[in-house]
Amino acid sequence: MVLPPISSQAVDPRTSRCHTVELGPLKLDSGVVLERFTVAYQTYGRLNAAKSNAILICHALTGDQYVADAHPVTGKPGWWHMLVGPGNLFDTSRYQLICANILGGCMGSTGPREVNPASGKPWGLSFPVITVGDIVAAQALLIDHLGIDQLFCVIGGSMGGMQVLEWASSFPERVYAAVPIAAAARHSAQNIAFHEVGRQAIMADPDWMGGDYLLAGTNPHRGLAVARMAAHITYLSETALHRKFGRKLQDRTQVTYGFEADFQVESYLRHQGSTFVDRFDANSYLYITRAMDYFDLAAQHGGVLANAFKATPVRFCVVSFTSDWLFPTRESRAIVHALNAVAAKVSFVEVESDKGHDAFLLDEPEFHKTLAGFLDGQATHRGLTAKAAE
Amino acid sequence: MVLPPISSQAVDPRTSRCHTVELGPLKLDSGVVLERFTVAYQTYGRLNAAKSNAILICHALTGDQYVADAHPVTGKPGWWHMLVGPGNLFDTSRYQLICANILGGCMGSTGPREVNPASGKPWGLSFPVITVGDIVAAQALLIDHLGIDQLFCVIGGSMGGMQVLEWASSFPERVYAAVPIAAAARHSAQNIAFHEVGRQAIMADPDWMGGDYLLAGTNPHRGLAVARMAAHITYLSETALHRKFGRKLQDRTQVTYGFEADFQVESYLRHQGSTFVDRFDANSYLYITRAMDYFDLAAQHGGVLANAFKATPVRFCVVSFTSDWLFPTRESRAIVHALNAVAAKVSFVEVESDKGHDAFLLDEPEFHKTLAGFLDGQATHRGLTAKAAE
Numbered sequence: 001m002v003l004p005p006i007s008s009q010a011v012d013p014r015t016s017r018c019h020t021v022e023l024g025p026l027k028l029d030s031g032v033v034l035e036r037f038t039v040a041y042q043t044y045g046r047l048n049a050a051k052s053n054a055i056l057i058c059h060a061l062t063g064d065q066y067v068a069d070a071h072p073v074t075g076k077p078g079w080w081h082m083l084v085g086p087g088n089l090f091d092t093s094r095y096q097l098i099c100a101n102i103l104g105g106c107m108g109s110t111g112p113r114e115v116n117p118a119s120g121k122p123w124g125l126s127f128p129v130i131t132v133g134d135i136v137a138a139q140a141l142l143i144d145h146l147g148i149d150q151l152f153c154v155i156g157g158s159m160g161g162m163q164v165l166e167w168a169s170s171f172p173e174r175v176y177a178a179v180p181i182a183a184a185a186r187h188s189a190q191n192i193a194f195h196e197v198g199r200q201a202i203m204a205d206p207d208w209m210g211g212d213y214l215l216a217g218t219n220p221h222r223g224l225a226v227a228r229m230a231a232h233i234t235y236l237s238e239t240a241l242h243r244k245f246g247r248k249l250q251d252r253t254q255v256t257y258g259f260e261a262d263f264q265v266e267s268y269l270r271h272q273g274s275t276f277v278d279r280f281d282a283n284s285y286l287y288i289t290r291a292m293d294y295f296d297l298a299a300q301h302g303g304v305l306a307n308a309f310k311a312t313p314v315r316f317c318v319v320s321f322t323s324d325w326l327f328p329t330r331e332s333r334a335i336v337h338a339l340n341a342v343a344a345k346v347s348f349v350e351v352e353s354d355k356g357h358d359a360f361l362l363d364e365p366e367f368h369k370t371l372a373g374f375l376d377g378q379a380t381h382r383g384l385t386a387k388a389a390e
Numbered sequence: 391m392v393l394p395p396i397s398s399q400a401v402d403p404r405t406s407r408c409h410t411v412e413l414g415p416l417k418l419d420s421g422v423v424l425e426r427f428t429v430a431y432q433t434y435g436r437l438n439a440a441k442s443n444a445i446l447i448c449h450a451l452t453g454d455q456y457v458a459d460a461h462p463v464t465g466k467p468g469w470w471h472m473l474v475g476p477g478n479l480f481d482t483s484r485y486q487l488i489c490a491n492i493l494g495g496c497m498g499s500t501g502p503r504e505v506n507p508a509s510g511k512p513w514g515l516s517f518p519v520i521t522v523g524d525i526v527a528a529q530a531l532l533i534d535h536l537g538i539d540q541l542f543c544v545i546g547g548s549m550g551g552m553q554v555l556e557w558a559s560s561f562p563e564r565v566y567a568a569v570p571i572a573a574a575a576r577h578s579a580q581n582i583a584f585h586e587v588g589r590q591a592i593m594a595d596p597d598w599m600g601g602d603y604l605l606a607g608t609n610p611h612r613g614l615a616v617a618r619m620a621a622h623i624t625y626l627s628e629t630a631l632h633r634k635f636g637r638k639l640q641d642r643t644q645v646t647y648g649f650e651a652d653f654q655v656e657s658y659l660r661h662q663g664s665t666f667v668d669r670f671d672a673n674s675y676l677y678i679t680r681a682m683d684y685f686d687l688a689a690q691h692g693g694v695l696a697n698a699f700k701a702t703p704v705r706f707c708v709v710s711f712t713s714d715w716l717f718p719t720r721e722s723r724a725i726v727h728a729l730n731a732v733a734a735k736v737s738f739v740e741v742e743s744d745k746g747h748d749a750f751l752l753d754e755p756e757f758h759k760t761l762a763g764f765l766d767g768q769a770t771h772r773g774l775t776a777k778a779a780e
Contacts, residue, residue, distance in 0.1 A: 030647035129647035189631040189655045190623065196656045197619045199649060200663070204612035206596055222594035230587045230620050233580065238715075241579040247686060255684055257420035257519035259589060259676060263683065265579045266586045273590070286649060293653065294645055296637060325628075325715075 017043050018065075020108055023141040032128035036117070039142050040108025041065050041100035044084055045092035051148050053384050055090065056139065057099040058156030058163035061288050062228075062280055064107040065099045073279040079361055087386075089372045094379065094386045095152065102163075103138040104130045104288055106281035113214065113281040124283060125211035132159070132295045136166040143174070150174050152382060153375065157181035157360035158327065159288070162295050165335065168316070169297060169308040177378040179371065181319040182360045184331035185305050185338070186296040191326060194234055195289040198227030202282045211283055224282045225273030232272045237323035237356030241265060298338075305338035312339075316346040317374040319360075319367065326357040347374065407433050408455070410498060413531040422518035426507070429532050430498025431455050431490035434474055435482035441538050443774050445480065446529065447489040448546030448553035451678050452618075452670055454497040455489045463669040469751055477776075479762045484769065484776045485542065492553075493528040494520045494678055496671035503604065503671040514673060515601035522549070522685045526556040533564070540564050542772060543765065547571035547750035548717065549678070552685050555725065558706070559687060559698040567768040569761065571709040572750045574721035575695050575728070576686040581716060584624055585679040588617030592672045601673055614672045615663030622662045627713035627746030631655060688728075695728035702729075706736040707764040709750075709757065716747040737764065 024036040042065040047054060057067055057080070068084035070077060083089040090097055101109035104127070112127040119126070143151065154167045154175050161183020168178040187195075202208055205223030209216045233241075245265035249255065252262065261267040301307035316339055320332035329350050339346040351367045353359040359367065414426040432455040437444060447457055447470070458474035460467060468474070476483040491499035494517070502517040509516070533541065544557045544565050551573020558568040577585075592598055595613030599606040623631075635655035639645065642652065651657040691697035706729055710722035719740050729736040741757045743749040749757065 125649075129649075186637065188628065189635045189637065189653075190626075190628045192637070192653050193619075193623045193631065193655050193659055196651075196653075196659055197616060197623065200619060200660070201591055201594075201616045203649070204591075204595065204616055226587060226591045226594055226616065229583075229590060233583045233587065236580075238578065238580045241583065245579045247576065247579065247582070247689075259515075259519075259593070259680065261586075263579075263582050263586075265583050269583055269586055270590070290649065299637075 018069075019043065021142065021145055023138065023145060026134070026138055026141065028128055028134045029131040030128050034110070034128070037103065037110035037138065038108065038114070039100050039103070039110075039138060041098060041142065042067060042069065044068055044090070044097040045095055047096045047146070047148070048384075051146075052150065052152060052382065053095050053379075054143075054146070054148050054151050055095045055097050055153045055155060056143070056151050056167070057090075057097055058139075058154065058160035058167075059099060059102065060156070060158040060160045061292065062276070062285075063160065064105065065101045066107075067097065067099045071279065074275070082363065083368065083371075089368055089375065091386060094384055098142075098146070100139055100142055102135045102288070104135065104284060104291065106284040109138075111281070112211075112283035112287055122214040124214065127283070127287065130287060130291050132162045132166050132291050133170065133300075135291060136163050136170060139163070139167075140171060140174070150176055152384065153177040153179065153378065155179040155181070155371075156183075158183060158357065159292050161327075162292065165297055165308075166295075168312060168314045169301075172309075172312045172314050175314045176382055177315040177317070177374070179317045179319065179374065180332075180335065182321055182324050182327045182332075182357055183335075184327050185298060185308070185335050187293050188331075192293045194230065194326075195293055197230050198289060199286050201226040201230070202286060205282075208282060213282065219277070220282045221274075221277040224277045224280065224285060225270075227285060228276040228280075229269045229273040232269060234326045235356060235358040237325065237354055239323060239354040240356050240358075243354070244268075305334065306341040309339055309342050309344055312342060312344050314344065315378055316344060317370070318346060318348045319370060320350050321353045321355070321357070321359040321364075321367075322350060323354045324357040324359065408459075409433065411532065411535055413528065413535060416524070416528055416531065418518055418524045419521040420518050424500070424518070427493065427500035427528065428498065428504070429490050429493075429500075429528060431488060431532060432457060432459065434458055434480070434487040435485055437486040437536070437538070438774075441536075442540065442542060442772065443485045443769075444533075444536070444538050444541050445485045445487050445543045445545060446533070446541050446557070447480075447487055448529075448544065448550035448557075449489060449492065450546070450548040450550045451621075451682065452666070452675075453550065454495065455491045456497075457487065457489045461669065464665070472753065473758065473761075479758055479765065481776060484774055488532075488536070490529055490532055492525045492678070494525065494674060494681065496674040499528075501671070502601075502673035502677055512604040514604060517673070517677065520677060520681050522552045522556050522681050523560065523690075525681060526553050526560060529553070529557075530561060530564070540566055542774065543567040543569065543768065545569040545571070545761075546573075548573060548747065549682050551717075552682065555687055555698075556685075558702060558704045559691075562699075562702045562704055565704045566772055567705045567707070567764070569707045569709065569764065570722075570725065572711055572714050572717045572722075572747055573725075574717050575688060575698070575725050577683050578721075582683045584620065585683055587620050588679060589676050591616040591620070592676060595672075598672060603672070609667070610672045611664075611667040614667045614670065614675060615660075617675060618666040618670075619659045619663040622659060624716045625746060625748040627715065627744055629713060629744040630746050630748075633744070634658075695724065696731035699729055699732050699734055702732060702734050704734065705768055706734060707760070708736060708738045709760060710740045711743045711745070711747070711749040711754075711757075712740060713744045714747040714749065
């Protein structure tokens, strides 16, 4: 156990911890069995005696377990740091927060970047292709390991929201409340298409070396940067891009009649691409996008989404954003319809925002109020008082 | 002059012709002077004695002059072949159609793929960066050369529509009617961003060789394919992708847990990428996307779009498609507002279609009826009878 650097006053070094644990075996959806695998995870706050106050936060495609702490590579504050702390939305005096780097990730959990114990070499493309179901099954082993029978809440945005849905569907008795945000019960054709562009960009980079770049000592940073740039556009709304950049020029008063970044939006995108490659693994990007592509909760249940939630005791709060065109509101509505069809306890909020898909990571007061209201209500119902964890 | 292969019965080999002409000088917006340049163009139908029946068709980013003839590389029918022919929308017994490969293109007009006479080597990145204004100025020299004072109509979709707007703005007395389709008076931040992804994909390909791939004997086909794949997604609507492909698998009954094209949409996109590189030049792609990025008609007129059309005599028909998210209806509406502000003759039709931006190239009866109605009305007003050109 190593204490990470502290980025935020909200992170109490006495209760914030980075852990790793060896788990297994795990039979994957592909049929491959992982005998042992590592999960790297963060916790914030303390588990109460009844072990009833744990919130599992599921991170998105390029997220990680550094919810509130400074990221060890970039030094930037955790991706939901503004929501974590005593008295905050994720009240660390009331809840214990758990966030695990997903299986297939590249921040310490077993994935293509890690060494395959059987060969002594990095997994690379010999790592088995995983699914959202596998990611959640690995998390369930972690929750077993922590001795937690039932999570108070499972929450996450985007691919994190897919994990929330998978949790609620596969382990309904182990989830008290579930909050899928800006998510979908299946990946759309357009989203598969965008992922495929990203994968092709990576695999087109000769430095990818057929996936063996770690062995070869190369880095497909150009392909990964292009993948990130394409994806990044989909995380924003046209309105947000226009407000932020419009056609404003970058450090110049007129166009240069060349291929430098004349426009601020170009400069911004290039920056997004080049900083991403410092913190992310190209093969991990392939595996995780593939897991999202494969996600189709209805298909796992005879083609009827409602069957995924039959007689569910889970309390749901489904959240979408008006300007999110990657996971538009209609996807959330389809989830809500399925939940209504099985008379599940569900509330649904479409948050008015012009920030696009990324709104779930940004300062969106209405969104945060929605989460706070739902969490507080459910926690009270569950008998979790503030300071319950102290 | 070479007769191209005939793909369509609508193409009359007696009146369909492929031509090239040397023109110049042309002072570009960048200040560079092109002393001589080549324009490759197609004509269909015959110019009448009054030279009043010419329609200039402006092609889009990856289009070309093969409006109705089979494409010389792919052998596929021309991109608007279904609209061309005697008695058809583009009635070749009534009009002469002219379509020129744009300056900077790669189908015979001077561009980065052609040899720079001064050096005896391909231009590559030494080709000057061009604008939509330059492209139109080159076309105007062609129209001069053909002895045509006033075009009956200038029409085009997407970047073709930008050219239409530029024509109407720069040469209002030379345009009787103008039809900008699925276009915008300025390229948006999101569209610049998508273009930048494409350019970065090309320039990230080591075979691009800093733009000198023709000299080096390489071909940045991987980068260009990725660029095309990303762009292609933006040409379709989410609905069209869903209807066409959904999550259907490609020649298999279950996913393979690998990175092959499991989904039809992946296979389709890969095909789009790989066929595109056979017919298009990577540097041309850089130059033409840049010209679109730079397009901002209001900025050329003191920041007020209406100023681009002051006292215009041109009759406009502005067309957009409901599901086009690349050049959404609001962009067309902004053009119409500007035209209304100067009391221009303008009709505006938003065509209900779920086919996205590409609708202007597809079988869209309502769209075709709109064009036919407008063209026929204007032609009658202009005194162009059917068979006028015979």
